[in-house]
Amino acid sequence: MDYLILYYAVQVLAGFIAFVTIWGMIPLDNWWVRGVEFPRLQLIALGTLAWVGLLAFWVKWEVLQWALFVVLGLALAFQLRMVLPYTRIWKKEVRQAKPKPKSHQLKLMVSNVLTPNDNTQALVDLVKEREPDILITLESDMKWQKALEAVEDDYPYSVKVPLDNLYGMHLYSKLELIDPEVKYLMIDDIPSIHTQIRLKTGQVVWLYCLHPMPPSPTEADKSTTRDAELLMVGRHIKEQGQTAILAGDLNDVAWSKTTRRFQRISGLLDPRIGRHFINTFHVKYPFLRWALDHIFHSECFTLVNIERMPSIGSDHFPVMTILQYAPEHSAEQKENAPTAAKEDLKETEHKIQQGKKEGCKVSEEHREEAAECGCKE
Structure with a gap:
């Protein structure tokens, strides 16, 4: 009896992994579809377990088991294709920095602090220690x-935007900020910071700080506004020919279809490709952990280091990235930059228009909720 239970359990697990993989390909923005893009590493682990389990019961295989084995193999191959770029077996998208004076370097720390987290001193101590x-x-x-x-x-x-709606944002800089602006691109109570910064070398580059609303049963029903905000900024960077850095908690994983399209639209590079995962969320659940905090940059930067920092009591780990301004490598690295196809441009425009409509709807809902609870808008 135990043998049969295990036999059927393995088949159920294999079928589940195959189903979830196919489910994630449905072209819908609903959270219950887009959410399955997040746990690819977990699906690979469970899928591998199911694959080994199927092999263990080889003598009992019939047509159904053969079909399940093939479908599971294809599902695993797809999941691996999505995550392998973030391992050392892949070609680096951003080359390792060669020794240069520290005046050419930029140390940037991103930290989702978690509003209810009272361990503020932990972040203060970390900032004083690492000096970004x-x-x-x-x-x-x-x-x-x-x-x-x-x-x-x-x-x-x-630039200070203190909010108690989980979307407050602060930017502190040792480098000169030029004409910083706080913008509300999609939803009127979710900010982003857009500014130019003057590097120690004197070069002026753009910095975009984003934290769009995630698709989830407790926040946004759809990923539309999140996707549209990221694609809108990416398109703007490309159209204006900007040298730029984009950083923040994007509430999306690097291997999602939107983040990959953002890279093609913007032409920005991901320093994690060809290196390793920087899984920042969730601090308390190592098996349920993936990368939500990101940095992308133009081809004139090379990478000195990128690392996950110690916990500060939040549900996210902080991330420190050290870039080096090295324009002499721009042409070489531009060859590594993903490029947009006509379909990307068309889908980006469509997504932005959808996002604006959805953003108006969500903004109105937020205003109504604020009025009902007597809160200020």
């Missing part, structure tokens, strides 16, 4: 703004 040139905090409210006053003497430039 630029600090981006997400989900930061007035409590966090007050706590970060402890480092303000080292950061003469800042």
Whole structure:
């Protein structure tokens, strides 16, 4: 009896992995479809277990088992194709930096602090220890703004957007910020920061800090506004021919269809490709962990280092990235940059228009909720 239970359990698991893989290909923005793009590593682990289990019961195979084995193999191949670029077996998209004076380097830290997290001193201590040139905090409210006053003497430039809706955002910089703006691209209470920064070399580059709303049963029913915000910024960078860095908690994984399209649309590079995963969420559940905090940049930067930092009590780990301004490698690295096809341009325009409509709807819902609870808009 136990043998039969295990036999059928393996088949059910194999069928589940195959089903979820196919389910994720459905062209819908609903959270219950797009959500399966996140746990590809977990699906590979479970799928491999099922694959080995099927082999263990080889003597009992019939037509159904053969079909299941083939479909599971194809599902695993697809999942592996999505994640293998973020391992050392893949070609690096961003070359390793060669020794240069530190004046050519840019240290950028991104930290989703988690608004209810009261361990503010942990981030303050980490910032003082690692001394980033630029600090981006997400989900930061007035409590966090007050706590970060402890480092303000080292950061003469800042943009502060304290909010208590889980979408507050702060930017602290040792480097000059030129004409910084806070924009609400899709939803009128979810900000993004757009600014130019003057590097130590004197070069001026653009910096975009984003934290769009995720698709989930508790927040957005669809990924439409998230996708549209990312694609809108990516298209703008490309059309304006900007040298740019985009960073933040994108509430999406690097291997999703939207993030990959963003790279093709913007032409920006991902320093994780050909190196390793930087899985930042969820801190407390190692098996359910994936990369939500990202950095992308133009081809004039090479990579000194990218690493996940110690926990500060949030559900996200902070990430530190050290880039090096090396325009002499631009032509070489531009060959590694993904390029957009006509279908990407068409789908981007369609997605942005959809996002604007959905954003108006969500913004109105937020205003109604604020009015009902007596909160200020």
